[in-house]
């Protein structure tokens with residue numbers, strides 16, 4: 595095992611000659627946009643570990659609490675703007691498609707984040723491009739844990755899905771997010787007043803991927819991981835599977851791995867490059 599390099603010039607050289615690049619992103623990518631992470635500082639919501647709320651069992655046993663958590667996260671996502679790391683990744687993905695990197699290079703962003711900020715960054719970068727320089731096809735962003743503004747009916751016979759950016763998503767949840775820091779008695783929102791399916795009236799849930807559920811785009815992601823020659827790991831603790839397994843897989847098949855994180859993360863001693871620091875600074879340097 596060798597120590598990972600922090601040589602940015604060497605990384606850029608590798609990037610410029612890499613054919614199939616993937617980036618696997620986590621909550622740290624959006625931290626500078628004001629979206630709380632799951633673990634470490636910011637990983638607590640009220641007195642609860644955010645991780646204990648991200649399961650269907652938690653939702654079934656206390657839909658009021660879990661909806662308040664997601665209402666809080668929806669409001670954060672609605673108020674947030676993409677940061678310099680989102681923008682740099684978006685620009686890089688467009689350049690890859692326009693073949694400025696290498697004639698047959700590919701780049702895909704695989705994000706665990708549900709805030710939609712990577713897609714918004716891509717839309718912002720694309721809309722600033724003159725029409726004649728638009729890429730010939732759409733750059734790929736795979737949001738493997740869903741989107742926090744999407745809502746899913748819990749009735750198995752209905753299963754209606756919709757994107758609902760309404761703020762607040764229902765009247766009863768409005769204002770509950772302000773109690774996050776105050777430590778006052780937790781409000782209980784009656785189940786009947788929680789978001790309901792517009793088609794059948796049953797209880798709706800946030801359409802995100804909780805523990806024990808199958809992430810989205812798995813066959814497509816598996817193919818991309820199989821052929822990746824370089825994997826950028828951005829702002830994730832690399833503790834949640836399957837995303838945590840991709841860096842190891844790429845390295846086992848002879849590819850290179852570069853980690854961009856504020857601090858040390860799982861498995862980062864077995865990578866080729868390690869850039870410690872805020873990714874909103876290191877990613878624009880690395881991809882610029």
Ligand code: BJW
Nearest residue numbers: 620621622625631632633706806829830831834835856873
């Ligand atoms: C910065 C920064 C800055 C801060 N700059 N950095 C063993 C093997 C395989 C699987 C399992 C296993 N044991 C258990 C499992 C299953 C389970 C799992 O992984 N459990 C672990 C706890 C061990 N996984 C699942 O259940 C998944 N499904 C599954 O496996 O299905 C089976 C299957 C899959 C594939 C093929 C076949 C079968 C589903 C996982 C769903 C996770 N859902 C959540 C909630 C989503 C909705 C929501 O957002 O609310 O996803 S939980 C949470 O964790 C969220 C995140 O996307 C995910 C990862 O967290 P992330 O992004 O890494 O955040 P943090 O907070 O942990 O880290 C932030 C990092 O940023 C830190 O390192 C900071 O230092 C850094 N940082 N600021 C750079 N400015």
Ligand code: ZN
Nearest residue numbers: 747752791794
């Ligand atoms: Zn329904």
